[in-house]
Amino acid sequence: MPELPEVETIKNDLAPLVEGRRFVEVEVVEPACVRHPSPEDFRRGLEGRQVLRLGRRGKYLVFILDGAAMVVHLKMTGGLFLSPRPATRASFRLDDGTRLYFADRRKLGGLWLVADAAEVVGDLGPEPLEPDFTPQALAERLRGRKSPIKALLLEQSLLAGVGNMYADEALFAAGIHPLRRGGDLSPQEVEALHGAIRQVLLTGIDTGGASVDTYRRPDGSAGHTHDGFQVAHRRGEVCPCCSTPIQRLPVRGRGTYFCPRCQKL
């Protein structure tokens, strides 16, 4: 399930292959995956367009083109690959013969072709790895919020790019119970959480992303981040710090893993 580190890894893998290249042929296999404009206009609008830069905003991958942007969201099971894959929903050929395949088993992901990427990613919160994401900025966004901190960390308008796995890892690293009210965290706890968020995301990028489900890098290889997970998706295992069994509890319908001893309510 691609979150910020997985999308960043895909971006870093693909950037040297696509930057400066031109789309020469686009095939839409599953029209429903094209969110804007119509599949036919998407194909026509993309062909001939040059990729100036490959970027990322939150969990969105952004192809910055000459006069437009193609935005990709992988949701749960989407991926971009350099060779044919099962469940390919769209494919792209570049002017040097490179091919890209957008595959997505569950069809939840989407593609957009827009004049300005902000039309799709405009409502996202701050980038957690940018300098403007400070402990104070996080505290300000949590102020007055009564929802469980776990639910708030998943709000992309509050903070861009954190998903279920990294939210659990960050809360564990900060020693904060997932059901604590966001607005009730002390300044010290907010600072610890801020540092933990950045640390787990940077570790994720360093280790190629977490292949707990269908996530693979563009060349088909798996990431290694999940090998280092402390609690996320470790159902039935024990806390690496105190050996207490890891608990799983649904928070707003999302499976949440934590250590009841290291993360007290």
Next chain:
DNA sequence: CATTGTCCCTGGAAGC
């Protein structure tokens, strides 16, 4: 605006 619930989608797991 804040909060909560529903829906989309498919394959693997669990249950009968």
Next chain:
DNA sequence: TGCTTCCAGGGACAAT
């Protein structure tokens, strides 16, 4: 064994 049901969860959207 074979069938049915449940569940995973990002995020848009609707309801309150």
